[in-house]
Amino acid sequence: MKIKVWNTILQLSKERGVKASVIINAIEESLRVASAGYFSHHEPITVSFRPEKGELRVFAVKRVVEAVEDPSSEISLDEARKIQPAASLGEDIEIDLPADTLGRISAQAAKQVIFQKVRNAEQEKVYLQFAPRIGEIVTGTVRRFENGNIILEVSKTEALYPAWEMIPTETFSRGETIRALITQVQKITKGPQIIVSRSHPRFLAKLLELEIPEIANGNIEIKDLVRQPGERAKVAVLSRERDIDPIGACIGVKGNRILNISKELRGEKIDVIQWSAQPTTYAKAALSPARIDKVLLIDAGEKTMKAIVPRDQLSLAIGKKGINVKLASRLVGWKIDIQQV
Numbered sequence: 001m002k003i004k005v006w007n008t009i010l011q012l013s014k015e016r017g018v019k020a021s022v023i024i025n026a027i028e029e030s031l032r033v034a035s036a037g038y039f040s041h042h043e044p045i046t047v048s049f050r051p052e053k054g055e056l057r058v059f060a061v062k063r064v065v066e067a068v069e070d071p072s073s074e075i076s077l078d079e080a081r082k083i084q085p086a087a088s089l090g091e092d093i094e095i096d097l098p099a100d101t102l103g104r105i106s107a108q109a110a111k112q113v114i115f116q117k118v119r120n121a122e123q124e125k126v127y128l129q130f131a132p133r134i135g136e137i138v139t140g141t142v143r144r145f146e147n148g149n150i151i152l153e154v155s156k157t158e159a160l161y162p163a164w165e166m167i168p169t170e171t172f173s174r175g176e177t178i179r180a181l182i183t184q185v186q187k188i189t190k191g192p193q194i195i196v197s198r199s200h201p202r203f204l205a206k207l208l209e210l211e212i213p214e215i216a217n218g219n220i221e222i223k224d225l226v227r228q229p230g231e232r233a234k235v236a237v238l239s240r241e242r243d244i245d246p247i248g249a250c251i252g253v254k255g256n257r258i259l260n261i262s263k264e265l266r267g268e269k270i271d272v273i274q275w276s277a278q279p280t281t282y283a284k285a286a287l288s289p290a291r292i293d294k295v296l297l298i299d300a301g302e303k304t305m306k307a308i309v310p311r312d313q314l315s316l317a318i319g320k321k322g323i324n325v326k327l328a329s330r331l332v333g334w335k336i337d338i339q340q341v
Contacts, residue, residue, distance in 0.1 A: 006051040018121045024049060026121075031058055034105045035097055041071035043095075058097040058105075064089050126157050127192040131185040137206045138196065142176045152178060157194065165197035169230040170266045179264065181206060199229035204270070207261045208235065214249045223275040226330040228323050230268055234286060234331045236275035247272050273331075280305060283336055286328035290317035293341060303334040314340045 013020040028047045035045050035058050043060035050056075062075040064087050075095070080087035087093055097105070140152030140159055150161040150172060161180060172178060180196035181203040197203060205225055214220040219241050227233040239246040250272045251258045258270050271289065276282040280295040283305055290313045298304040307325075309317045317338050318325050329336045 006054065009051055016122055017125060022121045024051060030108075031056075031105060034108060035102075038097055038101055038105075039095075043072045056102065058102055059094045061092050061094055064091045064093060123192055126194075127185060127187060129155075130157070130182065130192065130194050134182050134185060135202060135206075137179055137181055137203070137210070139177055139179050140196070142172050142174050142178060144174065150178075152180070152196065154194065154196075159194035159196050161196050161198075165195070165199050167198050167230040167266050167268070170198070198265075199227070201225050201227050201233075204233055204235070204261070204265065207264060208250065211257050211261055212250055212252075214244060214246075219244055220246045220249060224331050226327050227268070228327060230266055232269045232271070232319070232323055232327060233265075234271045234273065234288075234327045236273050236282070236286070236331060238275045247274060279332060279334055283307065283328065283332045283334060286331045287317050287324065287336070290324065292317065295336075298337075304337070305334050306337045306339055308339050308341055310341050314338065 009020050009023050012018070012023055028049050031047050031049070032045050035047075036042075039045055039060050043062070046057075046059055046061065048055070048057040048059075062073055062080075064077055064080045065074045066077065066089060068074045068076050075093070077087065077089055080091075080093055083095055084093050096102075138154050138159070140154040140161070142150055143153050143158070144151045148163040150166075152159045152161055159180075159182075161178065165180075165183070178198070180198050181200050182194060183197045183200055183202075184193075184195040186193045186195070204227055205222055208222065209215045212220065215222065215237075219239065221238045221240060222235060223238050224236040225233065235250070237246040237250060239249075249257075258272065262268055262270055273285040273288050276285065280297055283295045284292045284307070287307055287309075290309060292313070293308045293310060296306045296308065298306055307317065316324070319327075325336055325338055
């Protein structure tokens with residue numbers, strides 16, 4: 001049977017970024033499945049598809065016998081001669097799917113491939129493209145809103161920005177661009193689902209790396225990082241070079257570096273502190289911007305300590321709704337009680 005599909009296959013391959021061989025194999029498989037209704041005895045079906053030459057055959061091979069015992073592989077001499085008048089006993093004959101049936105099935109198969117097989121190949125391509133990029137920051141464009149979530153277009157692919165991964169204080173409009181962190185790439189029934197976040201601590205870590213060369217080149221290390229997205233974050237840093245002030249480098253001249261990051265995070269305040277292996281020293285720094293007189297270790301086993309603060313520093317040490325001391329405790333990994341002098 002002569003068919004004209006080669007140009008269509010090439011066009012589809014180019015548009016979808018899928019190899020022509022993938023489309024051809026998918027059409028062959030669809031033809032094999034669809035033809036099973038005509039070859040009703042579970043015959044092994046052969047598909048000979050050479051689209052570049054416009055040739056298509058679907059057939060089963062059967063042995064001509066006197067008495068048929070296995071209809072899937074044998075055919076009687078009388079039936080064989082209806083197909084091939086010169087057929088003889090012991091001969092193998094090829095039984096072609098009729099041209100009208102083949103034409104109808106091939107059209108259905110091609111349509112099925114476009115909506116299913118090719119889509120599967122596209123989905124696998126998307127997964128392989130984005131799965132290695134988990135932990136990277138990408139830029140996407142807001143396309144639509146669904147049940148409180150945002151659908152972004154990232155490199156011509158849709159990504160899900162869920163409500164629970166958003167910074168509470170932010171709002172976006174259709175067409176606006178967003179920077180976010182890829183946190184997951186899942187294989188689901190509908191295809192790969194790319195999930196992004198702006199509230200994840202690693203998003204702030206990557207922003208710091210992008211804004212501060214000393215972090216990017218490894219001269220400054222981020223030891224710990226905690227966030228209350230949209231409100232406050234605390235970052236503990238350590239310099240690998242004696243002549244580099246880690247806090248000054250992170251804050252930048254006139255605070256420009258940290259202000260750029262805070263602006264990206266919709267005004268989230270970012271405290272940069274010096275990391276210390278000594279828990280009380282670390283806790284004293286972690287309670288920044290409050291001025292702490294001293295920190296006392298109460299119970300090493302229970303990991304509890306007490307911070308002594310002047311009266312005028314009490315509310316600053318605790319923070320709005322207790323956020324400062326809560327973040328400091330999370331950063332250090334100890335429970336910190338605040339006591340006024």
